[in-house]
Structure formats: C-alpha cells, structure tokens
Amino acid sequence: MTQKPSRTQALYAWLDERLGLTTINKLVLDRKVPKVNWWYTLGSATLFLFILQVVTGIFLTVYYVPTPDHAYDSVNYIMQGVRFGWLVRGIHHWGASFMVLFVFLHMLRVFYMGAYKYPRELTWMIGVLLFVLTLGMGFTGYLLPWNQRAYWATTVGTQIAGTPPIIGPWITRILRGGEEISALTLSRFFALHIWMIPGLMALLIAVHLYLVIRIGISNPPSKDE
Amino acid sequence: MNEEFKKKYWERYLRLKHHGVKFYPDVVYKDLVVSFALFLLLVGLATFVGVKPEPPVDPNDTSYIPRPEWYFLFLFEFLKFIPGELEWVGAVVIPGLAILILFFLPFLDKNPYRHWSKRKMGTGIMTAIVIAMVGLTIRAVATTPKQEEGPVALTLTEQIALGQELYSIHCAECHGPDGEGGEIQGVEGLEGVVLKPINSQDEMYTRSDQTLYNIIEYGQQDLGMPPFGRAYGGELGPAEIKAIVTFMRYTWDDRVELPQEAQVGGMPQLGPDEVPSYDEHVEPLVKRYCISCHRPGKKNNNYLMTSYDEVLHSGDHAPVIIPGDPDNSIFVQLIRRQELDFSRPMPPTKALPDDVVDIFVRWIAAGAPKTAEEADQIQAQQGGAAPATPQP
Numbered sequence: 136m137t138q139k140p141s142r143t144q145a146l147y148a149w150l151d152e153r154l155g156l157t158t159i160n161k162l163v164l165d166r167k168v169p170k171v172n173w174w175y176t177l178g179s180a181t182l183f184l185f186i187l188q189v190v191t192g193i194f195l196t197v198y199y200v201p202t203p204d205h206a207y208d209s210v211n212y213i214m215q216g217v218r219f220g221w222l223v224r225g226i227h228h229w230g231a232s233f234m235v236l237f238v239f240l241h242m243l244r245v246f247y248m249g250a251y252k253y254p255r256e257l258t259w260m261i262g263v264l265l266f267v268l269t270l271g272m273g274f275t276g277y278l279l280p281w282n283q284r285a286y287w288a289t290t291v292g293t294q295i296a297g298t299p300p301i302i303g304p305w306i307t308r309i310l311r312g313g314e315e316i317s318a319l320t321l322s323r324f325f326a327l328h329i330w331m332i333p334g335l336m337a338l339l340i341a342v343h344l345y346l347v348i349r350i351g352i353s354n355p356p357s358k359d360e
Numbered sequence: 361m362n363e364e365f366k367k368k369y370w371e372r373y374l375r376l377k378h379h380g381v382k383f384y385p386d387v388v389y390k391d392l393v394v395s396f397a398l399f400l401l402l403v404g405l406a407t408f409v410g411v412k413p414e415p416p417v418d419p420n421d422t423s424y425i426p427r428p429e430w431y432f433l434f435l436f437e438f439l440k441f442i443p444g445e446l447e448w449v450g451a452v453v454i455p456g457l458a459i460l461i462l463f464f465l466p467f468l469d470k471n472p473y474r475h476w477s478k479r480k481m482g483t484g485i486m487t488a489i490v491i492a493m494v495g496l497t498i499r500a501v502a503t504t505p506k507q508e509e510g511p512v513a514l515t516l517t518e519q520i521a522l523g524q525e526l527y528s529i530h531c532a533e534c535h536g537p538d539g540e541g542g543e544i545q546g547v548e549g550l551e552g553v554v555l556k557p558i559n560s561q562d563e564m565y566t567r568s569d570q571t572l573y574n575i576i577e578y579g580q581q582d583l584g585m586p587p588f589g590r591a592y593g594g595e596l597g598p599a600e601i602k603a604i605v606t607f608m609r610y611t612w613d614d615r616v617e618l619p620q621e622a623q624v625g626g627m628p629q630l631g632p633d634e635v636p637s638y639d640e641h642v643e644p645l646v647k648r649y650c651i652s653c654h655r656p657g658k659k660n661n662n663y664l665m666t667s668y669d670e671v672l673h674s675g676d677h678a679p680v681i682i683p684g685d686p687d688n689s690i691f692v693q694l695i696r697r698q699e700l701d702f703s704r705p706m707p708p709t710k711a712l713p714d715d716v717v718d719i720f721v722r723w724i725a726a727g728a729p730k731t732a733e734e735a736d737q738i739q740a741q742q743g744g745a746a747p748a749t750p751q752p
C-alpha cells in the first residue's frame with residue numbers, strides 16, 4: 136500500500152471491520168434481482184408509511200394525554216398550540232388511511248402474481264398477520280381523539296364484536312375493560328395502539344423483510360408459469 | 361410438492377435473477393420515487409385538507425349517527441343484509457373465516473401456476489370480493505345520512521364567543537346579561553326570586569371550572585335552577601357547558617388574563633355620527649340582552665328576535681319597530697321603561713345601559729338598516745361623509 140487512506144476511508148474500514156458493512160451491502164443492496172415492475176413498490180411504500188406513522192406517532196405522544204378528561208383538549212392543543220402540531224397530526228391521520236390502503240394493495244399485488252406460492256408461503260402468512268395488525272392499529276387509534284365520532288364508532292365496533300352467543304358479552308367486556316366505554320377502554324386502546332401492536336408489527340416486518348431478501352423477490356410471472 | 365418441481369423453480373428463478381437488475385440502484389430508485397410522492401401527498405393533505413374538527417365525547421347524545429373509519433364501512437354495510445339474530449355470523453364468523461383462508465392460502469391453493477390466466481378461479485373469486493367491498497363501501501357512503509353538527513369551537517376566542525352566546529340564551533334571563541343577578545321577572549315559576557350575583561370575586565374565586573361545570577350540568581335543583589346537561593334532561597352537551605364555563609371564567613374572574621390572541625372585540629363600537637346596522641351593532645346586543653326570552657318556547661307575546669326579519673316583523677303587537685320613528689315604536693317605549701298595558705318595561709329585570717338604548721334608538725331612527733353597506737348609504741344621504749366601516 137503506497138497511498139495513505141483518507142480519514143473517511145479509515146473510519147469506514149474501522150467500522151467495517153467491526154460491523155461487517157461490506158457484507159451487509161453485498162447481501163442487501165448490491166444484489167441482483169429479476170426485472171420487476173412498479174407494482175413491486177407497494178411493499179416498500181407500506182414500509183415507508185409504517186415508519187412515518189411511528190415517527191409522527193412518537194411526536195404526538197409528547198402532548199397527547201390518554202384520559203377522558205384531557206384527551207380531547209390535548210389533541211386540540213396539538214392542533215392549535217404546538218408549532219407544526221397540525222402537520223404532524225395531519226400526516227398521522229392521513230397516513231393511517233393510506234397505510235391500510237397500501238397494505239391491501241400490496242396484498243392484492245402479491246395475490247394476483249401468485250407470489251404467495253412456494254417458496255414464499257411464510258412471507259405471505261406473516262403478511263396476513265401484518266394486515267390484521269394494521270386494521271387493529273386503525274381500530275384502536277380511532278378512539279384516541281376522544282371525540283363523538285371516535286366514541287360512537289368504538290361503541291358500535293365493540294358491540295358488534297360482542298354479538299356471538301355465549302362468549303360475546305365476554306369479548307365486549309375485554310375490549311372495553313368493563314361494561315361501558317370508559318377511561319379503562321381509552322387506556323387499553325392507547326397501550327395497544329402505541330406499544331403492543333406496533334412492537335409486534337416491527338418484529339414481524341423484520342422477519343418479513345428478512346424472508347424477502349433471503350428468498351429473493353419473485354419475478355413477474357410469465358404466461359407459462 | 362415434489363423435489364422435481366422445486367428444482368425447476370430454482371433453476372428458472374436463478375436464471376431470471378442473473379439476467380435481472382441490481383437492487384441498488386434500479387429497485388431502490390423506484391421505491392424512493394413512490395415513497396417520496398406519497399410523502400408529498402400526505403403533507404399536501406395535512407396542509408390543505410387537514411383533519412375535520414369533531415365535537416368532544418357526549419355519551420348522552422343519542423342522536424349521533426355512529427360511523428366507523430372508511431375502511432370498515434364495507435363490513436358495516438354488509439351487516440345490514442344479515443338478519444338480526446344472525447348478525448354475529450356476518451360480524452365475526454365470516455370475517456374470521458376470510459382471514460383464516462387468507463392465512464392458509466398457500467396450502468389451500470394447490471394450483472402450481474402463478475400467472476393469473478392459469479388461476480382463473482382464484483383470481484376471479486378475489487376480484488369479485490374486491491368489487492363487492494368497493495361497492496359496499498360506496499353504498500355505505502351514499503346511504504349514511506349526514507351528521508348534523510353545530511360549529512365546533514376550537515380556539516379560545518371561539519369558545520368564549522360560543523359560551524357568551526349560550527349564556528345569553530340559557531342563563532341571562534335569570535342571572536342577568538352580566539351575571540349580576542337580582543330579582544327574577546318574567547320567568548315562569550321563579551317570579552320574584554332574588555339571585556345573588558355570580559360574577560363576583562366571592563363566586564369566581566371559590567368555584568373551580570369543574571364546580572361551575574357541575575352546577576350547570578346538574579343545576580341547583582332545590583334552589584330552583586334546572587339541570588342544563590343532557591345527562592339530567594337539559595339541552596346542553598359537554599362541549600357547550602365547557603364553553604359557558606370558559607366564557608364565565610375569562611369574563612368575570614379578574615385573576616384570569618385573556619391571552620393576546622384571544623382578545624375578542626367585546627361589544628361593537630359606534631362613532632358619534634355613525635349609523636348603526638343590524639348585522640354589526642344591533643344583533644350582538646339582541647343576542648346578549650334579549651334572546652334568552654325572545655326565542656321560541658318562551659313567554660314573549662310571540663315577539664321573537666332570532667333574525668332581522670323577526671326583530672322587525674314578529675309578535676302579537678307587530679310592528680314593534682317603526683323604522684324612522686323611534687318614539688312611536690313599542691320597542692323603544694319599552695326599553696325606555698314605559699309601562700304599557702300589554703307589557704312591562706324591557707328587559708324586565710334591569711334597565712339597559714344608556715349607550716345600548718342609544719344604539720337601538722339611533723338604528724330605528726335611521727330606518728333600521730340591515731347591512732353595514734345600507735347603513736353607510738343612509739349616512740351618506742344624511743350629509744356627513746361615510747366614515748370607513750370600523751373593522752371588528
């Protein structure tokens with residue numbers, strides 16, 4: 136070696152030696168995939184929306200208070216008082232709808248291309264879990280602003296979930312944390328919405344992506360496939 | 361699934377991969393384009409459409425039409441086609457089965473082909489389901505009646521203004537327009553009862569917002585104050601009661617300072633030669649001093665004051681206002697506290713401040729104009745150049 140490596144090169148080499156950056160780069164970025172089309176962007180768009188929801192959601196929890204006395208006013212404060220609060224909440228609000236839409240579209244693209252078949256069965260099954268959890272995020276998040284729309288939609292939703300004979304009333308009680316929608320319902324939904332469901336989703340997304348990379352993205356099927 | 365099939369699959373896949381593209385930059389580029397476009401779209405929606413304001417929770421408002429988030433609407437609509445006692449089948453069993461089938465789809469679907477033209481049944485069923493979901497969603501949107509919603513007061517200014525209005529309608533007839541109390545007159549069942557002021561330091565310093573809220577909601581039923589909260593048979597929901605409390609606090613409690621951005625104009629200002637108009641000057645006064653009795657359902661000789669037309673033309677002794685002739689207008693005679701054989705002086709409890717009487721008299725003398733422009737025209741005809749209409 137004749138030339139002294141520059142400082143950045145030296146830093147990279149130091150980190151690479153410990154983190155294995157070159158290997159990661161080879162496995163994740165610098166790999167070959169079959170020619171794919173624009174429909175294949177739906178999964179990464181869903182991933183982007185998930186990250187956006189996590190980031191904006193974290194900012195919202197700074198001011199949001201999950202109690203019946205303060206929830207509505209704290210959301211109102213985010214909209215009126217906090218600088219750019221309206222933007223963060225606006226993105227979170229619209230992002231939620233788009234997340235559901237994109238998860239669904241992504242699922243449809245996988246379905247129509249038959250990409251759930253061998254060897255991607257597990258990727259698909261984890262995907263279905265993610266789909267259900269995304270709907271769960273929508274359902275639990277809807278109650279948090281504690282406004283009329285939220286309250287009545289949750290009243291009806293939890294009541295519908297409780298229609299089956301025998302176990303029905305029990306399901307409703309579990310969801311509501313009692314007979315009626317109350318402070319307990321709100322804190323339950325809050326815990327589910329900001330910790331339990333997203334935590335589980337992050338884990339499942341990691342496995343989902345691991346499988347996508349390990350197995351390789353499917354090629355768009357040709358007529359004889 | 362036999363090994364032969366798997367081997368053939370991988371051979372083909374690896375060949376396609378070999379002739380394919382690099383993940384970075386080819387695929388990453390497409391992904392970034394779509395994600396970035398989505399981001400711009402969301403920022404645009406947040407900025408230009410925003411989030412629709414909603415009133416706070418009111419469990420007693422049974423007129424509210426529950427609507428789920430749009431992506432659950434199809435299920436909601438679907439349930440309407442299912443007889444009541446089987447609701448649970450449509451609500452829980454069918455969606456549950458659908459999810460289970462989806463979950464195990466890779467094992468249920470034994471067809472080895474991937475191209476849609478060789479899986480006509482599967483793709484056909486899915487297409488039918490998606491079309492049904494979209495159709496049900498559209499039907500739900502089209503058939504759900506619009507929710508009637510009053511304005512939602514979000515900023516402090518809006519809340520105080522709403523509280524002021526509600527106070528004038530519901531409270532002023534007994535407690536007086538400024539919370540000064542006194543002898544109640546003209547209210548059925550409470551005639552002659554003397555109320556202490558509720559705008560005093562004694563009152564404001566010793567009642568928390570929550571206490572005021574409870575008093576309005578439940579009333580002081582043993583003392584004669586009826587409940588106003590819907591929970592106890594009144595007309596007001598939580599948002600409205602809160603607005604009244606906010607109005608009281610920011611108007612009468614001398615420890616509370618109104619934040620800069622919430623300074624409300626107070627009562628309209630009128631220059632010495634200016635001609636008042638209904639919209640700008642008279643309506644706020646009517647709302648403050650008269651509306652609590654002069655609205656439907658109260659004892660008021662059918663003289664209602666909720667609009668310009670009513671103020672001019674309604675009542676058993678109409679017209680009570682003769683534009684251009686204040687002295688012969690019953691309206692003016694009564695606020696000047698003349699006793700007439702069909703009515704006591706107005707307002708019954710306490711004389712209006714002189715400057716308020718003055719505004720009413722000048723408005724009627726000028727011909728009772730409705731809009732500020734009409735008032736300006738009258739003023740121009742009377743001689744003096746019209747001063748610029750003061751901005752509220």
Ligand code: HEM
Pocket residue numbers: 174175176177178179181182185238241242245250251255258259260261262263265266269340343347351352353354
């Ligand atoms: C939070 C939700 C999800 C995220 C973040 C996500 C993310 C991704 C990404 C980035 C890919 C690779 C690119 C692409 O195919 O678009 C992918 C592939 C895949 N996803 Fe998802 N996904 C989610 C939900 C789902 C759902 C609901 C399903 C199906 C029920 C699913 C099934 C699959 C399958 C089978 C693949 C492999 C496709 C192939 O190799 O062609 N995923 N996912």
